[in-house]
Amino acid sequence: MNPLQRLPLALALLAASCGGSELEVGQIPGQPDIILVTVDTLRADHLGCYGYFRETSPTLDALSEESLLFERCIAPMATTLPCHLSLFTGLWPHQHGYVANTGAVTTPYSPSSGRQPISAVLAREGYVTAAFVSGPTVTKPTGIHAGFDHFDEHPAKSARTFEDRSRPAADTVARAVEWLREEAPEGKPLFLWVHIWDPHEPNIPAPEHEVFQADAALDALLAEREVDIAELQELDAVQLRRLLDAGFAKRVPLESDSERMEVNVELVRDLYDRYDADVLATDEAVATLKEALHELGRWDDSVFCFTSDHGQSLGQHAWLEHGTITRENVHVPLIIRFPGDAIEQPRKISQTMSLVDVFPTMLARLNLGASSEFFSQAAGLDVLNPDFDRPFALSQRSVRPTRWGAELRFAISDDRYRWYHIPGGAEELYDLQSDPGELRDLAEEFPERCEAFREAMLSILEDRPFTLPEGSADDANRLFLEQLEAFGYTGTGD
Numbered sequence: 403m404n405p406l407q408r409l410p411l412a413l414a415l416l417a418a419s420c421g422g423s424e425l426e427v428g429q430i431p432g433q434p435d436i437i438l439v440t441v442d443t444l445r446a447d448h449l450g451c452y453g454y455f456r457e458t459s460p461t462l463d464a465l466s467e468e469s470l471l472f473e474r475c476i477a478p479m480a481t482t483l484p485c486h487l488s489l490f491t492g493l494w495p496h497q498h499g500y501v502a503n504t505g506a507v508t509t510p511y512s513p514s515s516g517r518q519p520i521s522a523v524l525a526r527e528g529y530v531t532a533a534f535v536s537g538p539t540v541t542k543p544t545g546i547h548a549g550f551d552h553f554d555e556h557p558a559k560s561a562r563t564f565e566d567r568s569r570p571a572a573d574t575v576a577r578a579v580e581w582l583r584e585e586a587p588e589g590k591p592l593f594l595w596v597h598i599w600d601p602h603e604p605n606i607p608a609p610e611h612e613v614f615q616a617d618a619a620l621d622a623l624l625a626e627r628e629v630d631i632a633e634l635q636e637l638d639a640v641q642l643r644r645l646l647d648a649g650f651a652k653r654v655p656l657e658s659d660s661e662r663m664e665v666n667v668e669l670v671r672d673l674y675d676r677y678d679a680d681v682l683a684t685d686e687a688v689a690t691l692k693e694a695l696h697e698l699g700r701w702d703d704s705v706f707c708f709t710s711d712h713g714q715s716l717g718q719h720a721w722l723e724h725g726t727i728t729r730e731n732v733h734v735p736l737i738i739r740f741p742g743d744a745i746e747q748p749r750k751i752s753q754t755m756s757l758v759d760v761f762p763t764m765l766a767r768l769n770l771g772a773s774s775e776f777f778s779q780a781a782g783l784d785v786l787n788p789d790f791d792r793p794f795a796l797s798q799r800s801v802r803p804t805r806w807g808a809e810l811r812f813a814i815s816d817d818r819y820r821w822y823h824i825p826g827g828a829e830e831l832y833d834l835q836s837d838p839g840e841l842r843d844l845a846e847e848f849p850e851r852c853e854a855f856r857e858a859m860l861s862i863l864e865d866r867p868f869t870l871p872e873g874s875a876d877d878a879n880r881l882f883l884e885q886l887e888a889f890g891y892t893g894t895g896d
């Protein structure tokens with residue numbers, strides 16, 4: 403074990419400076435615990451520290467004051483498994499091979515050369531690795547447990563209603579805290595991943611979190627977002643029921659047909675109240691975890707990272723759930739707290755970045771041998787490095803061949819614009835500075851800007867695409883690559 407491990411930070415810094423360690427400037431000595439919380443389906447702009455008008459996140463707001471808050475972190479998809487794999491491998495979805503949740507049904511993810519998860523990398527570094535997950539799309543059958551010594555998931559109940567497929571944040575955190583108290587090995591660094599599901603539909607908050615009530619401020623927000631009731635009425639019956647009728651989600655089996663609902667503004671207001679209640683429940687669970695880590699003496703010197711895999715539409719752009727790649731689906735919160743102000747002064751970072759950059763950014767501040775292995779694999783970059791030279795982030799829509807259709811669609815975000823590549827070669831361009839809701843297409847006015855974004859897209863897509871093994875019955879990535887060729891991509895696959 404590294405002798406600097408477990409020393410208080412100030413002492414460790416002194417020891418490092420006296421002991422001739424090869425620490426680089428701005429690096430944390432030793433092997434700090436790394437605590438990662440990912441929240442499913444949490445859009446950044448429903449947290450107070452990202453400007454939300456309701457008090458959904460007192461714990462995270464306070465945490466952000468002593469952390470780095472990344473204002474423009476973009477998910478590479480709005481689909482759970484691909485995003486988590488991108489976070490864990492530092493690779494874009496087409497590089498790790500999972501561009502839909504369904505890909506893992508027949509071919510679970512398994513680490514291979516160039517596709518190692520951060521859990522396996524840290525385990526080789528001597529870390530104890532433990533995961534506590536809440537939802538069905540990041541369970542063992544997907545292969546995402548690779549590299550974790552301990553993996554705790556919710557056992558799906560046989561009834562399989564929407565509600566039964568997950569467990570509340572409080573339960574998952576309670577399991578994690580119990581493990582920390584009773585089973586976590588002493589004297590070893592820890593990589594802990596806690597996955598929270600509460601903001602994912604169906605939103606069925608506990609009564610104690612139902613504190614938000616629709617008011618004029620909410621109506622103003624719905625108007626600003628141009629939530630259109632008539633457009634929502636066109637959505638399929640299951641989506642309407644699943645998002646707008648909490649009672650349905652509680653009682654009806656997953657595969658049931660459902661009667662089409664009549665959408666009205668009261669139902670949409672209620673969805674916002676319930677979603678925000680689930681964000682509050684998430685915040686409370688983070689507080690519980692933080693307090694337990696404090697009690698156990700594991701908080702002060704740890705690296706803590708809070709993020710989400712993707713957002714949620716909540717009625718914007720004629721959609722209620724996620725999966726599409728409009729900004730509300732891919733703008734995720736990212737808060738990273740490093741121990742001690744000496745490493746990184748708490749501040750806001752406005753640089754556009756992707757979830758693929760999260761671990762490269764964290765590892766660049768740690769003095770771990772395993773970092774070099776991860777850096778050589780990752781497409782993601784250290785966004786705090788002054789030489790960071792990718793001022794944009796790519797998102798792509800899931801190519802799941804059912805329900806959402808198999809259409810390819812991409813978006814590029816930079817600090818000001820979002821550009822879309824749409825099936826058939828159409829393009830859209832939005833100026834987020836004057837049009838954060840992406841409602842006025844400027845593509846025809848700025849063809850050269852569109853061309854630059856198209857080049858940026860291809861520069862990522864042509865880099866190291868990966869194909870799942872032959873014989874995979876549900877190979878979404880192969881479908882994706884075929885479609886990519888159909889619109890002119892000529893990468894050779896190396």
Ligand SMILES: [Zn+2]
Pocket residue numbers: 442443480481482483711712
């Ligand atoms: Zn998700």
